[in-house]
Amino acid sequence: METLYPALTVITPLIFAFVVGIVSWINKKICFWLALLSLIVAFISSLKILFYITTTSSIVQYKLGGWPPPIGIEYRIDWLNGLILPIISFVALLNLIASKRFMEKEFKEKESFFYILYLLFTTGLLGVVITGDLFNLYVLLEITSLTAYSMIAMGGTGRSYLASLNYLFLGVIGASFYLLGVGYVYIKTGSLNMVDVFRILPHIYNSETVLVGFIFCMVGVWIKMGLFPLHTWLPNAYTFSPISVSRIIAPLMTKVMIYVMIRVMFSVFGRWYVLGRLYGVNEFVVLLASCAIIVGGILALSQRDIRKVLCYIIVSEIGYMVGGAWLGNPNGLIGAILHILNDMLMTFCLFLAFGNVFYTRKKTKIEDLKGLFGEMPYTSAGLVLVGLSIIGIPPTCGFFSKWYLILGALQAKDHFFAVSLILSSLINVILFFRFFEVGLFSKASYKKEAPVSMIVPLFIVSLMLIVVGICSGSIVNKIINEFVLVALG
Amino acid sequence: MEKILDEVATKYNYWIYIFIMMIGFYGMIGKNNLIKKLAAMNIFQTAIILFYVSMGYKKNATIPIIKTTHDVITKINPQEYMNPLPHVLMLTAIVVSVSTFGVALAIAIKIYQHYNTLEEDEILSNIKEKD
Numbered sequence: 001m002e003t004l005y006p007a008l009t010v011i012t013p014l015i016f017a018f019v020v021g022i023v024s025w026i027n028k029k030i031c032f033w034l035a036l037l038s039l040i041v042a043f044i045s046s047l048k049i050l051f052y053i054t055t056t057s058s059i060v061q062y063k064l065g066g067w068p069p070p071i072g073i074e075y076r077i078d079w080l081n082g083l084i085l086p087i088i089s090f091v092a093l094l095n096l097i098a099s100k101r102f103m104e105k106e107f108k109e110k111e112s113f114f115y116i117l118y119l120l121f122t123t124g125l126l127g128v129v130i131t132g133d134l135f136n137l138y139v140l141l142e143i144t145s146l147t148a149y150s151m152i153a154m155g156g157t158g159r160s161y162l163a164s165l166n167y168l169f170l171g172v173i174g175a176s177f178y179l180l181g182v183g184y185v186y187i188k189t190g191s192l193n194m195v196d197v198f199r200i201l202p203h204i205y206n207s208e209t210v211l212v213g214f215i216f217c218m219v220g221v222w223i224k225m226g227l228f229p230l231h232t233w234l235p236n237a238y239t240f241s242p243i244s245v246s247r248i249i250a251p252l253m254t255k256v257m258i259y260v261m262i263r264v265m266f267s268v269f270g271r272w273y274v275l276g277r278l279y280g281v282n283e284f285v286v287l288l289a290s291c292a293i294i295v296g297g298i299l300a301l302s303q304r305d306i307r308k309v310l311c312y313i314i315v316s317e318i319g320y321m322v323g324g325a326w327l328g329n330p331n332g333l334i335g336a337i338l339h340i341l342n343d344m345l346m347t348f349c350l351f352l353a354f355g356n357v358f359y360t361r362k363k364t365k366i367e368d369l370k371g372l373f374g375e376m377p378y379t380s381a382g383l384v385l386v387g388l389s390i391i392g393i394p395p396t397c398g399f400f401s402k403w404y405l406i407l408g409a410l411q412a413k414d415h416f417f418a419v420s421l422i423l424s425s426l427i428n429v430i431l432f433f434r435f436f437e438v439g440l441f442s443k444a445s446y447k448k449e450a451p452v453s454m455i456v457p458l459f460i461v462s463l464m465l466i467v468v469g470i471c472s473g474s475i476v477n478k479i480i481n482e483f484v485l486v487a488l489g
Numbered sequence: 490m491e492k493i494l495d496e497v498a499t500k501y502n503y504w505i506y507i508f509i510m511m512i513g514f515y516g517m518i519g520k521n522n523l524i525k526k527l528a529a530m531n532i533f534q535t536a537i538i539l540f541y542v543s544m545g546y547k548k549n550a551t552i553p554i555i556k557t558t559h560d561v562i563t564k565i566n567p568q569e570y571m572n573p574l575p576h577v578l579m580l581t582a583i584v585v586s587v588s589t590f591g592v593a594l595a596i597a598i599k600i601y602q603h604y605n606t607l608e609e610d611e612i613l614s615n616i617k618e619k620d
Contacts, residue, residue, distance in 0.1 A: 142585045158603040165596045
């Protein structure tokens with residue numbers, strides 16, 4: 001399809017980032033509205049792309065500068081990234097609305113800088129997901145990471161600077177490893193276009209250079225997403241950043257990296273390579289993912305700071321998706337992709353709910369939740385809903401992806417992974433009921449709810465958790481299955 | 490033994506890049522001073538640039554500008570020209586590494602203003618005292 005929507009999705013936030021930068025010299029008030037406008041455009045155009053893909057069941061391609069694919073850079077949207085694009089722009093849009101009050105209060109003069117970085121960050125994420133070129137992906141990944149480092153450093157405390165620098169060191173190593181991997185693939189294939197590499201690689205599957213390239217790509221992506229032994233940067237980086245920053249980075253960054261992993265595995269190297277040539281490796285990675293799930297859960301239990309608890313929940317959720325993708329059967333892959341979608345919403349909802357709590361109470365310890373349910377009824381309702389979803393109670397979306405993952409684990413006869421998934425549910429029960437216990441069984445002195453601009457996004461996302469849960473069947477059948485059929489045959 | 494030496498001699502550019510990269514890696518892990526770590530990070534990234542640049546090189550080849558004039562179309566022999574694509578990619582990678590370095594230095598300044606030191610162990614002990 002010849003259409004401008006793919007370009008529009010990425011270009012609008014990019015151009016508006018500069019427009020906001022210029023306008024902030026003249027009028028600081030309209031910066032927010034400009035940012036909002038650009039994200040609305042990005043959201044609508046990504047929805048249009050998804051609509052087009054599902055109605056015509058064909059892939060959307062966009063040639064940048066009119067150059068044909070193997071030479072020029074191509075934007076290529078199939079069922080996988082067509083599904084993820086709208087969610088990214090949706091989360092970015094809602095978070096911008098929820099952040100307005102907070103940013104006005106905390107960053108009086110630096111507000112416009114935040115909007116610039118925020119738009120560039122969103123541009124990077126959308127670009128990483130939309131692109132069909134391996135090197136282009138690296139550049140956009142670095143745009144995302146650089147803005148993430150600077151936004152985390154906006155926390156303004158010594159710890160946030162240190163966490164940001166730590167993240168930067170590991171992020172550079174991760175991105176450089178990915179770049180090296182792409183280099184090795186390029187030596188052998190002479191191409192950077194994903195479709196082209198996918199076409200050429202089967203002839204040289206036995207090459208050691210390709211193996212080295214694959215390993216470098218995977219390790220780089222794992223560092224960036226924070227898979228268990230490589231997760232050390234994650235908790236501090238998300239804990240010490242301002243809440244409106246961690247609210248966007250935490251749901252999107254790690255999940256987009258999991259998307260990149262799935263893309264590299266199944267659309268660049270192909271299942272014959274990952275599951276055939278490297279037979280046996282997938283069991284090891286699933287074992288690693290199971291360890292991530294259990295260790296993340298245990299570390300979450302041992303924390304007293306709510307923000308740290310949330311970070312370790314993310315570490316354990318990463319294990320779900322990596323494990324599901326490497327199980328190597330359709331159910332596991334469906335579960336992993338559905339969980340990318342669900343986990344973006346769940347993590348965002350979780351951070352929104354606690355963001356409201358931190359905004360009104362300015363305290364982050366678990367015992368500070370006393371009297372929460374009486375004092376902030378709407379926020380607590382959202383919190384209960386997202387808690388149920390992360391635990392995996394049926395009408396909410398968390399249940400369905402976990403169901404597919406467990407099915408996949410049983411199908412692959414990987415009982416350890418299945419057990420760790422169920423164990424993680426139990427750990428989440430303990431975690432959330434500890435919140436509920438502290439919040440519910442103590443009297444509220446007065447009623448002080450967060451501002452409406454923060455409640456409304458929470459309400460929308462909580463509603464989405466149920467809607468996506470109920471629609472899981474049709475999402476899987478109409479969108480995810482199409483990709484899985486292509487990827488796993 | 491001879492085989493290994495042969496391997497090293499024919500692919501010396503890759504060995505050099507791995508050697509430089511490991512120096513950078515060691516610096517990032519082993520050094521205590523944050524600025525030294527940043528310098529090591531830059532070395533690490535430069536090694537990758539070297540890898541890419543050496544990848545596009547060919548012996549007895551020239552820069553990729555076609556020798557013939559515009560109106561005479563002759564067959565182009567790819568052996569005669571170096572591969573420009575990796576070199577062009579590295580222009581972007583250099584920009585990325587410079588901007589990463591800039592962001593990192595800015596954060597390092599902030600850390601210095603906050604803790605009055607750039608030695609990592611001193612910063613960590615400072616944090617422990619506060620807790």
